[in-house]
Amino acid sequence: MQNPLKKPIIFIPGLMGSMGNDIIDGTGDWSFGMARWVYEPLISQLEESGYRINEDLFICYYDWRQKNHYIVDTYLKPMLDRVKEKFPDNKVDFICHSMGGIVARTYIQGRNYQDDVDKLIMIATPNKGSVDAYYLWSTGRLKPKRGGNHFYNLIVRGYLWILLKLMDVSFGTEGLEEIQETFPSIGELIPSLDYGPILCYEDGNGSWRTVPLYYMRYKNYLLDHLNETLHLLPYKVNYTCCIIGHNFSTSEYIMIDKERLFNGYEEIILDVVETLEGDGTVTVKSGELEGFHDQYLEFNHRDIVKHAYSCIEEIYGLETKDKQQDEGGVEETTLHILLTGSANIVVIQEGQRIMELQNQQLTTLYPHLHEKYPNNHQWILLKDVPKGSYQMKLHNEEGKKIHMTVMAKDLKKLQEEMEIKAHQQNYTIKFEIT
Structure with a gap:
């Protein structure tokens, strides 16, 4: 007999967090693919607390190359319909990582929302966008490597490399048009207007200045709309929580060529400016949503998924059979x-x-x-x-x-x-x- 107080959970992974025939033919049924070590620890923790896969815990895999509205219509809404058939008297909770939170918000804040979500828990979601996404969207390249690439960034690099090789497309401006056509989701992850200025230039003596927003070559109309209508979110779900990582070097601004900007209005990207106010992928200011529950953990974009269980446990009042002490954010090699x-x-x-x-x-x-x-x-x-x-x-x-x-x-x-x-x-x- 179903517990009427226990709402079903749909987990929505992030960019590059799903793999199957819809993305690359021949890879078989849906799975977490090479990101399984990112997500399986959290799924296991939820199972230890009493949830069961495909009984009251469901995973919404999706083709992360596509736009969010397409993902909602093709993957999330059909899964919601199946879950609601099984739980006709219950609302559903969403637990999301990274881009998965944008997918969830696209549904909840959309016109076809059916008032069927109770809790929205977002882990490391770029609610105001990602500078790394803008770098790729504008140059056709991934940002320059720094002193280390954490595991999740390597998964992103790996899948992009494989897909572009299968397409016979090169990184860089020569392949930019095909990259944008193949990965429209990246364009919906670039910073929104309320992120604030993202472009800057060196102004001598090691100092730099930000560039007004209207100089940005690309705009994120999806996130702009979602954030402009954010005041409606409390009327759509009962509880919203953002779990945010910090103390990892994260791209905050993009350095552009000053002379080319002012002489020809060209956006020539030179480098990124980083901050420790982020998880290595998403800055703190992008992950936060003003007026909602924000919780901060000192873990990177990958490890925060596993360690977010401590927050989820508190929200749900869960207990695991073998509760283990949180280990520090030391990533295996x-x-x-x-x-x-x-x-x-x-x-x-x-x-x-x-x-x-x-x-x-x-x-x-x-x-x-x-x-x-x-x-x-x-x-x-x-x-x-x-x-x-x-x-x-x-x-x-x-x-x-x-x-x-x-x-x-x-x-x-x-x-x-x-x-x-x-x-x-x-x-x-x-x-x-x-």
Whole structure:
């Protein structure tokens, strides 16, 4: 018998948090894909507290390339209808991460809202947009790497790299039009007007000045509308909470060329200006919603998902069977290998063989994910690997060149992308994870 006081939960993951045939044909049924280590800990915590997947806890996977209204109509509303058939007398709660919160707000603040959501809990949602999204939307490139890339940013980089390779589209202005057409969702994640100025320029002696909003080349009409009508949100849901990460270097402004701006009104992006008031992806001021419940955790954009359970537990009055002390935000070391063809690979770390790929079969003692795509494209992800010096030996078994990129949070001595010639044997690269 259903507990009438226990409302069903729909969890909505963020950008790059879903994978299935709708996004890349051949990847199978919906899952968290390479982001499963981001989301599975929170789902497990909810299950430990008594929720059950597809009974009273549902996951709304979606094609995160699309615009939010399309996502609502194609994925969220059909799931809501199924859940309400099972719970006709209950409203539904949304727990969302990152872009998932924008998807939820698009439905709740939209014309077709059916007054069927009770609680809206948003974890690291860019309610006023993301500077990193603007950087990609304007340049066709990801922002320059800094002193480290946390896990979630590596997932974003990885999926963009794979998808653009499958499309045969290059990063940069030459592929910008196709990137914007393929990923319209990115355009709905750029900063809104109430974020404030995002462009700035150097004004000499290391100082810089912000540029008025009307100089921005692109506008986010979706977020502008949602934030202009934010005063209506309390009349649509009973409780709204924003869980916000901080103390991680996060893009706050975009540095542009002063001379090109004032002489030709051109928006030439040079770099980003960062702040510690953010989670590595979303700034604090973007995550906050004035007049609602804001809670702050010192975790990055990935780890805040797991640690948000402490806030959710308080909101719901939940208790887990084995309550564990929150650990600090120390992220495990991961190694990502992405390639566009079939190759045999051996990875050696300071004399020890830690991974071998032979005929697309992976052998390793480390926790791993191995996702395969059309045309022999593949992504290998190893977790808890040791830091130190690495050597990778690769044999190209195909009659065409293979492109490969290697990613890790603190990667040294390696170029962005490598090209291995057709049938090339004993291609060796060296790098360090510090």
